Amino acid sequence: MEVFLKFVYVFLVGGALCMVGQVLVLKTKMTVARILVVFVSLGIILGAAGVFGIIRDHVGAGITVPIVGFGGVLAEGVIESVEQEGFAGIFMGGLSAVAMGVAAAVVFGLIVALIFKAKSK
Secondary structure, three states: OHHHHHHHHHHHHHHHHHHHHHHHHHHOOOOHHHHHHHHHHHHHHHHHHOHHHHHHHHHOHHHHOOOHHHHHHHHHHHHHHHHHHHHHHHHHHHHHHHHHHHHHHHHHHHHHHHHOOOOOO
């Protein structure tokens, strides 16, 4: 039963984030790019406030899979690196924390681009 509740929490939190994004697309004049920036900024704010880790511990993928998770990991990486490296950690921490995700996105994007052909509209 505990595993089932974990799935419910993940679904509810991830679904709520996606719903907020969809409402912003439909009801405002914000572009998708601006909404992504808002979500990443929200993740950075939650990570810097120390709340992102608490939410992640309770709902897991519900918060980490959407783009909010990218911002949260970015902020946590900077904080951890500043504690270890000092001022230089501001510049190194975020990049090292998200490097694996960015590299995976680039590699998988390349693979998909090689397999499929783009069609002009």
